[in-house]
């Protein structure tokens with residue numbers, strides 16, 4: 289689930305010398321509202337907070353997507369990526385610092401509120417091989 293996935297990711301980043309200490313995850317009502325409106329919106333971060341605010345729906349995603357999103361959000365914070373080029377900044381940082389993550393975008397389906405199937409386009413994902421490394 290999201291908390292243990294973030295813990296595994298932070299352990300991994302620390303083992304590579306990438307500082308992610310203090311990054312925490314909270315379930316957030318605003319993130320839930322954003323997810324209900326937009327199927328591909330799960331989390332957000334804010335400048336000067338080391339907090340990732342997440343919707344419950346993050347737990348309803350396949351793990352490749354959940355970890356991919358958390359990796360993406362971590363690098364908003366680690367890379368200080370909050371300006372108009374934030375998304376490019378994050379993707380460049382992830383690709384250069386954690387290329388072994390197999391970070392890529394793909395469409396993901398999940399079961400949302402009320403058992404409704406939702407299609408989320410272009411979601412950040414990691415490879416299954418990377419998930420196995422996280423669990424070592």
Ligand SMILES: [Zn+2]
Nearest residue numbers: 360364375378
């Ligand atoms: Zn982003």
